[in-house]
Amino acid sequence: MFIGGPSLGMPTLQEADFYIHELYPVNFFGTTVHITTTHVCTVIVVAALMILTLFLRHAFFKAEREGRMTTASTIVEMGVDMLTNFVETALGKKGAKKYINYIGVIFLFIFFSNVSGILGLRPPTADYGTTLCLALVSFVMIEYADIRYNKWNMVKGLFEPFPLFFPMNVISIFSTPLSMSLRLFGNILGGTVLMALYYGMLPWFAKLGVPAALHVYFDVFSGAIQTYVFCMLTVTFVADKRGVE
Amino acid sequence: MGNGNFDGNDLVHAFSALGAGIAVCSGIGTGIGQGNAAGLGAQAVGRNPGARGTIMSTMLLGQAVAETTGLYGLVVALLLMFVKPFDN
Numbered sequence: 001m002f003i004g005g006p007s008l009g010m011p012t013l014q015e016a017d018f019y020i021h022e023l024y025p026v027n028f029f030g031t032t033v034h035i036t037t038t039h040v041c042t043v044i045v046v047a048a049l050m051i052l053t054l055f056l057r058h059a060f061f062k063a064e065r066e067g068r069m070t071t072a073s074t075i076v077e078m079g080v081d082m083l084t085n086f087v088e089t090a091l092g093k094k095g096a097k098k099y100i101n102y103i104g105v106i107f108l109f110i111f112f113s114n115v116s117g118i119l120g121l122r123p124p125t126a127d128y129g130t131t132l133c134l135a136l137v138s139f140v141m142i143e144y145a146d147i148r149y150n151k152w153n154m155v156k157g158l159f160e161p162f163p164l165f166f167p168m169n170v171i172s173i174f175s176t177p178l179s180m181s182l183r184l185f186g187n188i189l190g191g192t193v194l195m196a197l198y199y200g201m202l203p204w205f206a207k208l209g210v211p212a213a214l215h216v217y218f219d220v221f222s223g224a225i226q227t228y229v230f231c232m233l234t235v236t237f238v239a240d241k242r243g244v245e
Numbered sequence: 246m247g248n249g250n251f252d253g254n255d256l257v258h259a260f261s262a263l264g265a266g267i268a269v270c271s272g273i274g275t276g277i278g279q280g281n282a283a284g285l286g287a288q289a290v291g292r293n294p295g296a297r298g299t300i301m302s303t304m305l306l307g308q309a310v311a312e313t314t315g316l317y318g319l320v321v322a323l324l325l326m327f328v329k330p331f332d333n
């Protein structure tokens with residue numbers, strides 16, 4: 001790579017490390033696949049989430065038994081309240097019950113994945129494999145809602161406003177998971193690449209203090225917005241398919 | 246490198262970098278669109294401060310959708326720069 005380069009006395013792009021590293025080769029039915037940085041970071045994020053939620057659950061029920069409020073129980077109640085509000089405004093009371101678990105899980109996972117960049121992990125959501133899977137799960141859920149609640153109107157909807165639009169309607173269905181996954185992936189990868197370039201290519205005095213602000217913007221702010229947008233889009237699409245109650 | 250001789254691969258790298266630069270120009274449209282949405286959102290809040298929450302979420306949703314095209318450009322640029330699909 002030719003940015004800067006040794007001849008200019010500047011660090012080369014090799015020092016900017018944002019690639020997915022292949023750590024251990026694994027034999028998977030005859031083909032060699034690798035355990036990558038993404039897997040390791042996903043496991044770390046999920047483990048952290050499990051520990052946190054188990055702790056909060058324990059603290060919540062303990063506070064419930066003793067009949068008093070603690071910090072942990074207040075956090076749990078506020079979080080559940082916000083989540084319920086968020087889902088109920090789009091789906092209504094009846095629909096919210098079905099989808100609130102999925103939205104909560106996906107919200108926590110994406111948010112913690114995005115924010116993990118601040119701890120020096122490579123965010124799992126900066127790998128297209130992760131975001132595509134998340135978007136595909138949402139896509140299956142959206143299409144299931146469409147088939148379940150619209151039945152034959154769904155097939156009829158493909159030929160509207162007139163039959164010539166059929167290919168375009170099919171493309172627009174399949175562009176949903178593509179755009180959802182690419183949006184999350186592109187945002188987080190962009191932040192990761194910029195942070196890696198900043199760390200890898202600037203002299204040491206530029207790394208004092210300034211990266212903190214950049215981390216707050218790229219990891220926390222951008223990550224939170226993208227998490228919100230992903231969940232919001234899932235909820236909105238499902239509500240769109242279910243119709244107004 | 247450095248002795249004045251170029252081969253085909255250097256040319257490919259140079260044009261890949263140029264293409265990456267051109268690809269991220271898609272950010273112009275995204276910037277205009279998002280700024281427009283934010284400006285109109287601020288106007289709407291000014292007119293009807295009570296509906297702040299709804300306006301905020303609608304605006305964010307619209308901006309996120311508008312951002313997609315810019316991100317396609319970013320992804321193409323990153324592919325050109327770091328995955329180097331035209332290398333031989």
